[in-house]
Amino acid sequence: MTDETLDDEAIAERRHLVSLAFRMLGTVAEAEDAVQETYVRWYRLSDQERASIVSPRAWLTRAASRICLDMLGSARARRESYVGEWLPEPVPVSAFAAPQESDGLDPLDRVSLDDSVSSALLTVLESMTPAERVVFVLHEVFAVPFREVAEVVGRTDAACRQLAASARRRVQSAGARRVSREEHDRVVWAFAVAAQSGRLDELVAVLDPEVVLRSDGGGHVSAARRPVVGADRVARFLLGTASKRPEVQLRPQQTPDGLGFVMWLDARIIGVVTLEVGEGSVREVRLVLNPEKLSLWN
Known part of the structure; x- marks a missing residue:
């Protein structure tokens, strides 16, 4: 596979990466920053290093997730000095049009519509530890195997399973109170x-x-x-x-x-x-x- 083909594959994953980062960070601006840094790291790789990557999507997902994990730690400190209440960024339903309807202008690149971008769930995610949130989004929302999740957060598979179970309990407890x-x-x-x-x-x-x-x-x-x-x-x-x-x-x-x-x-x-x-x-x-x-x- 040529370097140009690899780069095309990497750029094609931007929608996926912004979607992932938004759920982890809760604002479009922070998600965009995380994705930009992900691509900076991609282009810093040597040609030989990029050629050795079997799946650009998997590499980019891991890189973006690690960046988000680091950002979540500093975000907590920033939000302690935030003026007033901090709420996750609400997203319009119009942002979720099918990709073929996209005009190419939307920062979220028409991510799929589901409850994982609702303000209710994003608020619950804010109550989690950074590791819990990253594990939940990767495994529960994007179905990344625990083996790969463990590589991102630097913990064992078993520890990641425990984090996922804890996160699910928080989400289920909040969801049990909601109606149809x-x-x-x-x-x-x-x-x-x-x-x-x-x-x-x-x-x-x-x-x-x-x-x-x-x-x-x-x-x-x-x-x-x-x-x-x-x-x-x-x-x-x-x-x-x-x-x-x-x-x-x-x-x-x-x-x-x-x-x-x-x-x-x-x-x-x-x-x-x-x-x-x-x-x-x-x-x-x-x-x-x-x-x-x-x-x-x-």
Whole structure:
């Protein structure tokens, strides 16, 4: 196989690599950085080293995963100094069109639509250790064998199996609280109607008593610095925000989490709202307002 053919194979894996890195890191910018560094390492290889690689995809996957593992450690330190709440970047469903429909402009390169890019799951992944997260994404999402996963994280197969089991328990515990997509969308529509009514009692009625609202402005725009907890407080926060900014339009929008909303102002999306629904009520409201996390929406 010629060097040119190998390089063509490597470049063709970019969509796969961004998809992998996004699930590991939670933002498009960080995923792009990881993939760029992966290709830097690829082109630093000598011709002889590249010629000895049987599968460019496998090599690139291992390299990108190791880079993400390192980045996750430093990301935790950065997020400790993050202004306000840190939330994973929401991804529009339009980013998941089939590859043949791609216009070549999307940073996520039309990754496949599944729950592994939902804000709900990405939030659970944030609670994992870097090793747990890398093992989960590689094995559970991309079906990489434990033998190869072990090479990436520098642990034994048995240790990786334990990490995967621990990660699965976290995901399953969170998933057990969620409802079907139909029930989710039904409750979210009820939430929308109640919010538009402007009546506190109607909005409180569709919120779980222990509902939590998290707002991520990243220090760039105004947002709640700490979680808002409780149906009455969350309802007052939402209605108060709406009354202060009547020029902002809230429009329904399908997301990987189910029905959510986008906030429009001056022909631009300035916020994305995703919700977690329990039995008949909204349990969590996530507002991503940080413009750095809305690049795919505009």
